[in-house]
């Protein structure tokens with residue numbers, strides 16, 4: 474069997490993390506190296522490596538991740554807005570190859586991103 478990803482180990486409670494939300498489809502926890510006052514990673518339980526690995530069947534799951542992001546943003550009081558990001562592959566600096574949606578908030582962000 475393939476080696477578990479870091480995030481799979483977090484989902485399986487083999488590595489500690491600050492979990493803020495979970496349901497049958499995903500787990501959300503605080504990023505260990507936050508880039509904003511609120512920085513949460515929303516991770517599907519299904520071990521999909523990258524955005525490129527999604528299939529048509531994963532459409533509802535991805536939609537669910539965004540609905541969870543919206544729900545957490547409200548719970549975190551991000552009333553002035555927030556950013557959601559999927560990094561995909563080398564040029565986007567993806568470092569953990571288990572799909573995850575970044576939810577960032579609590580400060581103002583510039584555009585274009587760096």
Ligand code: AMP
Pocket residue numbers: 479488490502503504505506507514559560566567568569570
């Ligand atoms: P990415 O670069 O898009 O693959 O994002 C991976 C994210 O995982 C980075 O923002 C890291 O800070 C974060 N990260 C790495 N290890 C941990 C960990 N043990 N707990 C929480 N977040 C982590």
